[in-house]
Amino acid sequence: MQRSRRVNPHPTTWEIPLATVVVVVLLFILGVHAGRAGANLIAGAGLQFPPREELFVSTFPVIRGDAGAGLVPRPDHVAGAAATLIWIGIVETLNLALILWASKIAWDQWGPSRVHGMATRAEAEKLLGRSRLRRNAAVIRPDLYGKRQR
Incomplete structure (x- = not known):
């Protein structure tokens, strides 16, 4: 309970x-x-x-x-x-x-x-800025931008 x-x-x-x-x-x-x-x-x-x-x-x-x-x-x-x-x-x-x-x-x-606790694309852009989003893409979305395994 x-x-x-x-x-x-x-x-x-x-x-x-x-x-x-x-x-x-x-x-x-x-x-x-x-x-x-x-x-x-x-x-x-x-x-x-x-x-x-x-x-x-x-x-x-x-x-x-x-x-x-x-x-x-x-x-x-x-x-x-x-x-x-x-x-x-x-x-x-x-x-x-x-x-x-x-x-x-x-x-x-x-x-x-x-969706609980997820920022929209516009909110993330406003908070972090485009350059910071691109620089930290591997941390934010490791499934898409993580280091590729060889």
């Missing part, structure tokens, strides 16, 4: 995965309403978002194609169901790309395959 505490002082708990799931679901819900707002803007109904009280309640009617659901006051002319669904699809695709990009960055930073 003592060894595992030294290796991993912070055990994995449920808070971080739950927060991640909540953020992803909220981003997709906001994406539905942003897609509806874009469709309504193009259709001439203006750029409107629902009030906070109607945000979650109006999500499923919007997905079914009702572009005026939850808007206060409801516009007279709203986008059609097809245009609303196309705009929601575009926004959600961009949303998914953003989530995947952020996940890749987080995985590289905190995932199990991250």
